[in-house]
Amino acid sequence: MDNSQLDKAICDLNINDVKRILESGNYSFNVYEQRTDKRWPPIISCVYTETGAVGRDDTKRCEILKLLVQYGANVNHQLSVFKVGNHNYRYTDSTPAMFAAEGGYLTCLQFLVKSGADLTLTSSRGDTALMYAAKHGQIDCLKYLTQHMPASLLNSRNDDGQTALIVAVSNSVKDNTDCLQHLVELGADLNVQEKDGFTALMLALKNCHKQCVTLLLEKEVDINTVSRYRETSLILALEKNLTEAAIQLLEKGADVNGVSRGGASPLILALRNGDTETVTLLLEKGADVNTVSHIRETPLMLALSKGLIETVVLLLQKGADVNTLSNENETPLMFALRNEYTDIVTLLLDKGANVNTMSSFGLTPLMFALTRKRIKIVALLLEKGAYVNARDFNDETPLTIAIQNDLTDAVKLLLEKGANVNELSHFGLTPLMLAVARKRIKIVALLLEKGANVNTGTHHGETPLMKALKNDYIEAVTLLLENGANVNAVTPFLGETPLLMALEKRHTESVALLLEKGADINHVTPTGNTPLMKALQRGAEGAVKLLLEKGADVNRVSLEGKTPIMVARERNLTEAVTLLLEKGADGNASPNKGETPRQPALKAVTSLLEKGADVNTVRQFGETPLMLAVKRGDTEAVVLLLEQGTDVNVLSGFGETPLMFAAESGDTKTVALLLDKGADVNAMSRDRETPLMFALKRKHTKTMALLLQYGAYVNVESDNRKTPLILALEIDFAEAVTLLLDNGAYVNAVTPFLRETPLFLALKKKYTEGVALMLEKGAIVNTIFYERETPLSLALKAKYTEGVALLLEKGADFNAFSPHYYATTLLGSAIKEKYPEALKLMLERETNINRVAHFDNTPLIVALKRKNTEAVRLLLEKGADVNTRSYNGETPLTVALEHGSSEAVPLLLEKGADVNIMSQRGWTPLMVALEHGSSEAVPLLLEKGADVNIMSLRGWTPLTLALIRRRTEAVPLLLEKGADVNSASREGCKLLVLG
Structure with a gap:
């Protein structure tokens, strides 16, 4: 039947139309006979609260109610149906009295009660009409209900363990102080806990209902109750930054050392808030100054991070540990250095702070101080024994940090304390090279004075002198030359010298200085380039004149077949052409790019040498006769070339030396010959590979051993x-x-x-x-x-x-956190991965078998949740606590039952698991077994003395649960053990009848 007309009349509060429809009989009070999407009886429509309609038109609604009741509407109707989507329906079993209480329709509520409304009825969640009124702050309805309901309903609980008092403060939006006060005055239980272990006070704090908090604190409430998440009233007050409430709680004796599931203590929370007043009070009350959160924060670290200097001093006076490590392995000393608290640094050092602890990034306190340019602190740390040659993960040392920050005084201090002035970085940089690159002339002079090697080069063979020339740093060039810099150093790949670099930059002044110091004017690169060629290519005619005066070879031919005069003509350097001709340059030379007839045929080496062939002649790709002989494995030719004085360290076009080719082939005889003739055992190719690496890649062990004997790096x-x-x-x-x-x-x-x-x-x-x-x-x-x-x-x-x-x-x-599982230790990950071999090894070394392994779960609970029976056995053998609780109040036994770890249940019972321990919901292991259908466990629990008449927060017994969940096989067992058939709830009895 279609009730749409009646529904519309009720919604419009049109009393006359309602009366007319009722008189016509064109309606139905039975929801199953209705054909509309909103299948609920007219009596519910009358008191249902639309948005914004709370408490409106109470009198008119009551008049309609009277008509509906007059025509037979049931004042205790509980079934209403809503259509959701095309084929789905949602059911609600709220009574008219519940809806009236929720909407604040006092007149309607009074009429319903007078008409026989049963106020003891509950919804499917166990909510009463009183709870509906309390939740929505309907004080008038709440007062009326408390006057007309049975007194037992004042503290009755719903499925979530909530009473009307708890419901009143659970509204996160509305501060229902009036309702709360009335319930308190009536004697409502102030310390009852809902399923998550929260009391009314805790929920008021959680929802920031300050007036409710004040009201409850005036009463005798338990302020140290702990929720399933290990939160206390004090922790909740500090989490919400309710300073006044926190101070009140402390004055009333709140536990100052409780720790939440997140590992935060009241002291840590107060410091996160920067609440120094509360911090001081907490310390006076005995708060643990060395508590550590799950992210490894300590009070001292937080105080330093927040800049709370007075609090830092107070914490140190109270015995704060100055060497605790943070999540990044940083100590309080590092926090102080980062924030530049000089006085605090001194205080921490006096308290025994470790000056050589390394952070996760390899940083030491000395490095922090240098980065912040705090010279006085640097001196202080050095006096306390700071290690001057430490390296961080970016390959920085205290000395290199000081150089980068231009801290001359710090460099001096570090060198006096033994800093390695010639320390090589992974990139082959020395402190001197870095100082030159950063143009720190005072530091350059200081390093040279302290014995810095002026000729140590990078892996690319670049020396400090070359770096100075590349950076146009004439001051450094002069200073390096005065201190013996090698003017003829050669880079491995390109074969560049300082002179060539100076010419590249067209530094005539530098060229003159280098020539004065004996720079090789006829050096030839692997590409056949000479200083004279470079000067001409760069158009540096002043430098050309200097080179010619020093006797530069004017007829040298490059690999491209060009002579200096050809380059001068290409560049239109008329003056240079004249100078070259004056010095004997061949004005008729022409390009010749091909090979000479003497090079390629190694079979004719002897005859070519007899005819005066050049043993160091270079092919187009930079290969010399020696390289070709080595590559072909022609030992006799190698010996012959070496006797003729061939260059053993010449570079190919790819920066490779003859020794690299020999090492790559594994020819130990040739390797030994080359090494004995002075081959550079640590020469580097273009890819910065040494002969040792060439031998290694080809797996030539004997060759590697030989190279190492000769000093290979x-x-x-x-x-x-x-x-x-x-x-x-x-x-x-x-x-x-x-x-x-x-x-x-x-x-x-x-x-x-x-x-x-x-x-x-x-x-x-x-x-x-x-x-x-x-x-x-x-x-x-x-x-x-x-x-x-x-x-x-x-x-x-x-x-x-x-x-x-x-x-x-x-x-x-193994108690460090695993990177593969969130908030789980490595021991916990071994359990999750079902890796018993590793777990055994860890348990042999574990001193605290009940240490947290995942969130606040012990290893045993983790094992049970993973159904890892073997791990459970191992843990129980090691003495794991079978009655410990997880963060949400679960015990190992309830976890085993909930997660279907049936094999573990007997093991736990053998070890003395408590069969009557109650969860936060008020459920015992027997109830959990019945809820989850663990039929095998029920007899075991009963044998161990499980209480068959214990009640949950809602008032259910094991028998009630067995009937509701239709665990028919368990009912006879429960009855045999003395289950009280009269204690089963109405729902349970109904199911028994239906079953």
């Missing part, structure tokens, strides 16, 4: 910043790994971007011997890689048991 880096050790690991060359480590390879070298170390690569490859060897050689076991991966987390992820064992033996931290 074992820690040199290629162009992509990979050391020989890293390269050996990447190509699975185990023999080379051992050889390199035995020769001092740096085990903590880090690749760029991914920040992988040799240990990381060995673990990745599951190379056990290499892992053991690197750990033995000092590999950092708890270092952090890209995306916060650690060696142990990597081994766990790969299920590499041998690696896990080795790492744990060396002290790997």
